[in-house]
Amino acid sequence: MRSTRLLLGLAVSLAVAIVVADVAPASAQKRGGTLRVAYGNEILGLDFHTLPGYEMLWVASNVGCGLISLTPDGKFVPDAAESWQASPDGLLYTFKLRKDVLFHDGTKLDAAAVKFTIDRHLDPATRSSIRSFLGAVHSAEVLDPYTVQIRLKYPYAFMLHMLAQYRTGLLLYSPTAWQKYSVEERKAGKPEAVVGCGPFRLVEWVKGAQLVMDRFDKYFEPGVPSLDRVIIRTIKDPVTQMAAFKNGEIDFIADFSADHVDTLRAQSPRAQIMTGKETTPMVAMMKVTVPADGKPLSTNRAPHAIFNDIRVRKAVGCYGIDRKEIVKIAFKGQATPWVGIIPPGTVDTVDVTAMCPYDPPKAKALLAEAGYGPQKPLTFELMTNTEKSVFNVIATVIKEQMARLGVTANIRLVDKPSWMLTATQDGPFDMYVEDLASLLVVDQNVYLSVSTAGWNSARHTDTKVDDFYARYAREMDPVKRKAIAKELQEYSVDKLYWNTISGSPFYQIAQPWMKGYVYQAEFKVRYHRVWLDK
Amino acid sequence: MRTYILKRIFEIVPTILMITFVVFVMMRSVPGDPVVSLLGDAYTEEDAIKAREAYGLNKPIVVQYFIWLGKLVQGDWGTSILSGRPVLQDVMIRLPVTLELIVLSMGVALLIAIPAAIIGAIRQNTWSDYTATTIAMVGVSIPEFFIGVLFLLIFSIGMGGLLPSSGWMYLPGTCPTMVCGASIWGNVQHVLMPAFALGVGRAALLTRLLRASMLEVIRTEYVTTARAKGLAERPVVLKHALKNALIPTVTVMGLQVGFLIGGAIVVETLFAMPGLGTFGIDAIIARDYQQVQGFALITAFAFVVINLLVDLTYTFLDPRIRYA
Numbered sequence: 001m002r003s004t005r006l007l008l009g010l011a012v013s014l015a016v017a018i019v020v021a022d023v024a025p026a027s028a029q030k031r032g033g034t035l036r037v038a039y040g041n042e043i044l045g046l047d048f049h050t051l052p053g054y055e056m057l058w059v060a061s062n063v064g065c066g067l068i069s070l071t072p073d074g075k076f077v078p079d080a081a082e083s084w085q086a087s088p089d090g091l092l093y094t095f096k097l098r099k100d101v102l103f104h105d106g107t108k109l110d111a112a113a114v115k116f117t118i119d120r121h122l123d124p125a126t127r128s129s130i131r132s133f134l135g136a137v138h139s140a141e142v143l144d145p146y147t148v149q150i151r152l153k154y155p156y157a158f159m160l161h162m163l164a165q166y167r168t169g170l171l172l173y174s175p176t177a178w179q180k181y182s183v184e185e186r187k188a189g190k191p192e193a194v195v196g197c198g199p200f201r202l203v204e205w206v207k208g209a210q211l212v213m214d215r216f217d218k219y220f221e222p223g224v225p226s227l228d229r230v231i232i233r234t235i236k237d238p239v240t241q242m243a244a245f246k247n248g249e250i251d252f253i254a255d256f257s258a259d260h261v262d263t264l265r266a267q268s269p270r271a272q273i274m275t276g277k278e279t280t281p282m283v284a285m286m287k288v289t290v291p292a293d294g295k296p297l298s299t300n301r302a303p304h305a306i307f308n309d310i311r312v313r314k315a316v317g318c319y320g321i322d323r324k325e326i327v328k329i330a331f332k333g334q335a336t337p338w339v340g341i342i343p344p345g346t347v348d349t350v351d352v353t354a355m356c357p358y359d360p361p362k363a364k365a366l367l368a369e370a371g372y373g374p375q376k377p378l379t380f381e382l383m384t385n386t387e388k389s390v391f392n393v394i395a396t397v398i399k400e401q402m403a404r405l406g407v408t409a410n411i412r413l414v415d416k417p418s419w420m421l422t423a424t425q426d427g428p429f430d431m432y433v434e435d436l437a438s439l440l441v442v443d444q445n446v447y448l449s450v451s452t453a454g455w456n457s458a459r460h461t462d463t464k465v466d467d468f469y470a471r472y473a474r475e476m477d478p479v480k481r482k483a484i485a486k487e488l489q490e491y492s493v494d495k496l497y498w499n500t501i502s503g504s505p506f507y508q509i510a511q512p513w514m515k516g517y518v519y520q521a522e523f524k525v526r527y528h529r530v531w532l533d534k
Numbered sequence: 535m536r537t538y539i540l541k542r543i544f545e546i547v548p549t550i551l552m553i554t555f556v557v558f559v560m561m562r563s564v565p566g567d568p569v570v571s572l573l574g575d576a577y578t579e580e581d582a583i584k585a586r587e588a589y590g591l592n593k594p595i596v597v598q599y600f601i602w603l604g605k606l607v608q609g610d611w612g613t614s615i616l617s618g619r620p621v622l623q624d625v626m627i628r629l630p631v632t633l634e635l636i637v638l639s640m641g642v643a644l645l646i647a648i649p650a651a652i653i654g655a656i657r658q659n660t661w662s663d664y665t666a667t668t669i670a671m672v673g674v675s676i677p678e679f680f681i682g683v684l685f686l687l688i689f690s691i692g693m694g695g696l697l698p699s700s701g702w703m704y705l706p707g708t709c710p711t712m713v714c715g716a717s718i719w720g721n722v723q724h725v726l727m728p729a730f731a732l733g734v735g736r737a738a739l740l741t742r743l744l745r746a747s748m749l750e751v752i753r754t755e756y757v758t759t760a761r762a763k764g765l766a767e768r769p770v771v772l773k774h775a776l777k778n779a780l781i782p783t784v785t786v787m788g789l790q791v792g793f794l795i796g797g798a799i800v801v802e803t804l805f806a807m808p809g810l811g812t813f814g815i816d817a818i819i820a821r822d823y824q825q826v827q828g829f830a831l832i833t834a835f836a837f838v839v840i841n842l843l844v845d846l847t848y849t850f851l852d853p854r855i856r857y858a
Contacts, residue, residue, distance in 0.1 A: 042816050044571070044572075044616050044617060044820070045614075045616055045617040045618055045619075047618070050572075050576075051572070051574070051616075052571070052572075052573065052574020052575055052576060053574060127573075127576075127581050127584070127585070128576075129573075129574070129575075129576035130576075131576070132576060132578070167576075183618070184613065184618035185618065186618070187616070187617055187618030187619075188613075188614075188617060188618035188619040188620075189617075189619075203712065203713060204711060204712045204713060206627060206710065206711045206808070207617055207619055207624060208624070208627075208628060208808040208809075208812055208813055208816070209627065209702070209710070209711055209808035210711060210713070210808075212711075212712070212713045229713075231713065233700075233701060233806065234806060235700050235701075235806040236803055236806065237803065237804050237806070239683055239686060239687075239804075240686060240699050240700045240804060240805065240806055242691070243686050243687075243690040243691045243699035243700070244698075244699045244700045244701075244806075246690075246691055246695070247690060247691075247694075247695030247698065247699055248695070249695075249698055249699060249700065249701070267691065297579055414565070415566070415819060416566075416819065417565070417566025417567070417570055417571055417819065417820065417821045418564070418565040418566045420566060420570045420571070420577075421565050421566040421567070421570050422565070424570060424577045424579075424582075425570075425579075425582075427565075436575075437575050447575070447576070448575075454577045454578040454579060455575060455577060
């Protein structure tokens with residue numbers, strides 16, 4: 001518990017600018033009602049342990065419960081575990097469970113269920129999406145029916161962060177339901193198969209139509225949740241979202257386009273507009289190596305013809321890109337120009353933007369040094385995808401900024417799966433624009449940027465980066481850890497394996513009558529304390 | 535007639551097989567596959583290889599196609615790799631929404647096109663003709679999404695929510711979900727803007743086509759004869775001229791079904807309708823092969839059946855047409 005406290009004390013607060021905790025006395029809260037929610041994208045499926053997508057994750061954070069939770073200001077609070085303790089060497093975490101926690105199928109949540117869940121995650125056959133974060137976990141043991149102990153292979157400073165909030169966090173599954181139903185049934189959202197211990201239980205999911213969750217009356221926290229029901233449907237077009245919001249057809253937009261915030265504000269002046277420091281980086285990633293033998297993902301690497309040269313990377317990605325201009329045009333000023341590998345709202349972030357000032361003469365000089373100029377003009381391909389219109393705007397601004405340097409950037413527009421395939425499978429690209437995953441802490445970026453990561457789309461081979469992450473994750477002293485994070489971020493800018501442009505802003509919109517909602521960026525969208533004042 | 539219908543029905547089978555095969559091959563030829571979407575940011579090459587094996591995506595395309603076909607003839611349309619949901623179930627849930635949208639948008643198109651074309655033809659080169667043809671030209675030129683956004687701005691945002699901006703209300707007795715509101719009035723409110731957004735462009739096209747046909751027909755000898763016999767103008771135009779002028783229009787209407795399905799993708803996305811259009815586009819974007827096949831199958835089937843019905847309509851419009 002002592003080291004936990006240390007972690008708690010030093011866990012820098014989540015970047016939360018506006019907390020819509022219109023906290024009213026419990027007696028004033030109105031119980032009941034249906035919350036109507038709009039998502040901007042379709043839910044892929046409902047197997048919380050394996051499927052990707054924020055939309056699924058936001059459902060999971062209401063249907064599921066975990067051992068612990070993380071508050072927006074960085075405090076760990078009990079969920080199904082009423083208390084926890086870490087051993088002095090940081091290798092044993094012991095969790096005492098509440099005795100009154102039930103799964104939605106009526107079975108009890110006990111230490112065996114926790115062990116069952118952890119074992120499933122550790123089993124490669126499960127293909128758990130958090131398995132890559134469980135590298136430190138050795139095993140879970142049942143000490144008594146309500147005490148479970150997790151043994152680590154080595155000290156891991158972010159054990160609690162991981163359990164609380166890396167992707168879904170450790171969501172506990174009913175072993176009974178798991179054994180009774182298949183993964184396909186969970187993916188398909190069969191209510192009997194998607195069994196958690198959260199404040200809401202799944203009633204139905206009809207893909208394309210709606211997802212319905214009802215209050216779980218036997219939820220362990222008395223009086224929670226207030227809402228009777230939550231209905232989620234997908235409205236992709238921001239104009240339609242605004243129309244539905246203005247007409248009162250929906251109460252909450254879980255993910256609203258930054259481009260349209262000003263319009264919405266003008267149309268619906270009483271709307272609660274929630275945002276915070278960005279936790280997702282917008283990047284202009286440059287490819288560093290290519291397969292020497294032409295086989296994608298080959299370990300035999302050759303330098304990328306253009307961007308393996310650090311002078312070119314620096315000229316184009318560092319001094320040649322005017323981040324302020326991009327933010328002004330693409331985000332109407334509603335984002336932070338940023339260079340560091342870790343976005344502004346992430347724990348242990350450091351503002352190293354000054355390392356890359358916009359300096360076209362310096363960029364031109366570096367290009368000339370690398371052999372590029374009027375006699376040998378530099379041309380590269382700038383890939384972007386159709387998922388968000390802002391990507392194309394950013395790519396167009398970069399193209400314009402490159403033209404000022406005498407560099408030609410040819411934009412290639414592809415759809416999201418094509419981009420994902422190129423990024424993950426070592427496909428051909430020179431630079432791409434995209435916003436990557438939300439990051440709670442630096443450690444979470446491991447799966448995107450170490451040399452061995454599937455998502456190391458730059459395909460750098462610098463193992464020094466891997467060492468930084470390993471040292472950072474295992475360093476239990478927060479002060480030393482912060483220093484490593486700073487070192488990593490400076491090294492990253494120096495090498496530009498990862499080229500951040502800005503933070504990627506995230507907005508949520510709520511009707512004035514929606515009370516008690518706490519903004520937690522993309523990480524969690526929880527309705528357990530929401531009530532409707534109407 | 536019966537032989538003709540049986541022959542046409544028989545022809546449907548190879549047509550659909552060909553379409554589904556082409557779609558099958560094309561989908562697998564474009565970059566990306568469902569495994570990349572399935573694994574998302576937890577992607578590792580080892581997991582991807584295992585997943586492709588598990589879903590049979592590592593087999594040759596032709597083998598995969600015949601596996602799909604083999605299941606199809608047993609009534610199994612497959613299961614979505616991403617959502618795990620049976621494709622047939624999802625198609626059947628979404629089909630009524632798109633069917634209603636397409637039928638009503640065609641109704642809107644005819645409701646606008648027939649009077650406009652008649653007025654344009656019988657009052658050729660007058661202000662009413664010019665107005666009808668100009669509006670038709672404008673209608674053809676404006677894409678569905680733009681008309682849809684205009685409708686949203688006017689009837690939903692501008693008029694204080696006169697019409698709902700999004701979603702769907704089922705007709706009583708057709709609700710596929712457990713939690714569902716159903717009412718005739720609610721359904722009308724929800725379908726009006728999408729049907730008009732989709733129908734206006736088709737109306738414009740049909741107006742121009744029908745007007746040209748009408749101009750040709752009202753100059754034929756049998757129409758002159760009908761007038762000479764002393765028939766009033768109304769029956770001459772509506773009973774004799776219009777019926778014959780409709781034949782090329784009906785042909786185009788059949789062919790327009792394909793465009794309506796394409797337009798439904800845009801309109802359903804804009805108005806967030808749970809129809810086949812959004813199903814299809816989501817499936818394509820996610821490279822959900824099984825769902826794309828389901829979408830191709832149902833749309834191809836709808837297209838050939840509707841065109842068969844169109845061919846049969848000719849015998850009603852012109853009794854001289856006989857099918858051997």
